[in-house]
Amino acid sequence: MREIIKLVEDDSLKATPAGCEVKLRLKWYRSLPVSCIERLQVSLDGVQVDPAQVRFGVNGHQFKLEELADLVEEFWFIQDSAVLSIVDPGKVKTGEAHKVRVEMAVRFPYIPIGPGKFLTHIHDYSTEQVAH
Amino acid sequence: MENNKPILGVTLYSFTNEWLSRMYNFDDLVARVAELKLGPAVEVVGFQSFRTYPDVTDEFADHFRNLFAKYGLMPSCLGANCDVGRRKDHLMSEGEILTYLDRQLVTAKKLGFPVMRIQTFVGPKVFEKLAPMAEKAGVHVACELHSPLSVDNPDVVALRELFDRLKSPFIGFIPDFSSTMNLPPNLFWENLGSLGAPAGLIEAAKTIWLTDLPIPEKFAGLAEASVRFKASPVVAGQLNTVMTMFGHMQPGKLAELLPYTHHIHGKFYEVDASGRETSMPYPEIMAVLKKEGYHGTISAEWEGHAFTQEAVGFKWVQAWHAMCTRLLAD
Numbered sequence: 001m002r003e004i005i006k007l008v009e010d011d012s013l014k015a016t017p018a019g020c021e022v023k024l025r026l027k028w029y030r031s032l033p034v035s036c037i038e039r040l041q042v043s044l045d046g047v048q049v050d051p052a053q054v055r056f057g058v059n060g061h062q063f064k065l066e067e068l069a070d071l072v073e074e075f076w077f078i079q080d081s082a083v084l085s086i087v088d089p090g091k092v093k094t095g096e097a098h099k100v101r102v103e104m105a106v107r108f109p110y111i112p113i114g115p116g117k118f119l120t121h122i123h124d125y126s127t128e129q130v131a132h
Numbered sequence: 133m134e135n136n137k138p139i140l141g142v143t144l145y146s147f148t149n150e151w152l153s154r155m156y157n158f159d160d161l162v163a164r165v166a167e168l169k170l171g172p173a174v175e176v177v178g179f180q181s182f183r184t185y186p187d188v189t190d191e192f193a194d195h196f197r198n199l200f201a202k203y204g205l206m207p208s209c210l211g212a213n214c215d216v217g218r219r220k221d222h223l224m225s226e227g228e229i230l231t232y233l234d235r236q237l238v239t240a241k242k243l244g245f246p247v248m249r250i251q252t253f254v255g256p257k258v259f260e261k262l263a264p265m266a267e268k269a270g271v272h273v274a275c276e277l278h279s280p281l282s283v284d285n286p287d288v289v290a291l292r293e294l295f296d297r298l299k300s301p302f303i304g305f306i307p308d309f310s311s312t313m314n315l316p317p318n319l320f321w322e323n324l325g326s327l328g329a330p331a332g333l334i335e336a337a338k339t340i341w342l343t344d345l346p347i348p349e350k351f352a353g354l355a356e357a358s359v360r361f362k363a364s365p366v367v368a369g370q371l372n373t374v375m376t377m378f379g380h381m382q383p384g385k386l387a388e389l390l391p392y393t394h395h396i397h398g399k400f401y402e403v404d405a406s407g408r409e410t411s412m413p414y415p416e417i418m419a420v421l422k423k424e425g426y427h428g429t430i431s432a433e434w435e436g437h438a439f440t441q442e443a444v445g446f447k448w449v450q451a452w453h454a455m456c457t458r459l460l461a462d
Contacts, residue, residue: 001323004441005152029148029437030179033218072218077183079154109217112253118217 007125008102009081013092015131016085019053020044020092022100023081027123031078032106034058034071038120039105042086045098049086057083092131101126138421139429140456141173141208143397144181146434147445151180155443158182159199166203170449173429174200175395176245177211178236186212186235193242200244208429209274209306209395210245212236214254229258230265237269247272247395247429249306252287256294259303266302272394278308279379280347283388295392304392308433309399309412311379312386316341317401317411320378323439324370333361337371341380350375377438383416387424394428396421401436403451407458418459430456 005025012023026032040056042049055062058076062085076082084102092098103124111119142165150156156164158181165171178185184192200207214233216224224232233250240248252275254262259275266273281288288305295303321334336357340350351372358368400409408414421430432452434445 001326001440002442004149025152029145029152030177030213031183031185032179033215035218035220036215038220069220075179075185078180079151107217107220109215110213110251112217116217116223 006127007104007123008100008127010127011129011132012081013098013100013129013131015092015094015096017089019086019088019090020098020131021083021085022102022129024084024102024104025081026076026078026106027121028106028108029078031075033109034063034068034074034076036107036109037068037104038107039103039122040065040068040084041103042084043099043101044086044091046101049088053087055083055085055087057085094131097128097130099126099128136425136427137460138396138426139173139206139208140453140460141175141206141429141431142170142449142453143175143177143209143211143431143433145175145177145211146432146449148180148437149441150443150445152441153443162199162203162205164446166205168446168450170432170446170453171203171205173208173431174205175209175211175429175431176207178239179213180211182239186232186239188239188242190242196243207243207245208431209247209249210236210240210243211249212240214250216253226258226261229254230261233262233273234265237265237271237273240271241269245271247274247306249274249276249395251276252281252291255287256290259291260294260298263298263300263303267300270302272302272304274304274306274393274395276306276308276397277311277389278397278399279310279313279377280375282311282379282381283385292392304394305389306395306397307386307389307393308397309414309417310377310397310435311381312383312417313378313380313412315411316374316378317436319401319436319439320374324367327367327370328364329367329371330361330363333357333363333367333371336361337374341374341378347375378411383413383420386417386420390421390424390426393426396426396428396430397433398430398452398456399433399435400448400452401434403448403455407451407455409452409455414455415459418456422460432456
């Protein structure tokens, strides 16, 4: 199938004063509580980014990865892009091309597949983009 | 006369591809449904369409009601969800489940939905406690019965026993035609092929699906075929969904569910040039509904978006409406 909704949006890499960011889409049909993001890993140019430097943003708020599991009332609306930020000033400059790889595991909290177990999708997406 | 016929409509879930691609906002999507005459009954999945769900503001509720009135549409069913696994380390307690569903009942009532869909896994114990809440809200709360939940599934039998005991008109079922299929849809097999499944494996899977073996034996048969045809893990995983997404119940069995039914999911995948759904026996299904005098609502529920991301939902829903209107004509 032709992929139209991509984990990392095309042409979304942006250099920021804090470092850089890309936009993420939730590849599902309904919004989910942010607490259902089980794993979020980012690599930049083949090097895994320290999780302490990664931030996840929805609804105008920015969260550390360790905060996500408790966000049961923060919903990622299915039409919205989330902002994945890397805090590393100067790492990405406008006009430069960089390879970004994102791996995200999402638990569907209403689709039980066994005692205490839920259907989980793992998405792994790589893209090379020129930073805005 | 119309009182003896089902009321046709659509679930906005059919337009998942259009929605995810941001081709429409909510108001424009509803306007398009009205323009193409795909109502009057409109179903909405709360967590898909409403940004503030499970809650909505009074202002939004006013806006929603005015919008539907303007286009002559009627809200049919609110698709609710029970996110019992929202925390990784523990499941929602019974109290948390009831609170979560009560919020969604309030939303259904505010927006004017007469039916709220929940999932069968909440079970009879929670459902019994939900019944008075549904009654208070004046909203019929119903369990969706998609594949593999056929009439004689033990979970379904347990719920029927509860409904017969409580005799409340505010609890019931939402049958889904994915339970009564002739064969899994072409889109499914095409997608499997594009993932690298060999033709022999696809033929073997079709044969296994058509047998009357118990579900666990069918899963075992599929696993054996996957090994025999050296299927990749992705193909083997997709193959298992053949048993969970597509059921093989006889259409006549639907009659047993209709006394508990106010709303139906008219699941479908494609309608061919001759106006026939190729994987489901719509003529037989509609004949059962007519014979039983079913006069609740039915949503066109196109689920081909599980296998393609192209924005083709409107085309298919129009074809479904033409087919069902023809089949329901006297």
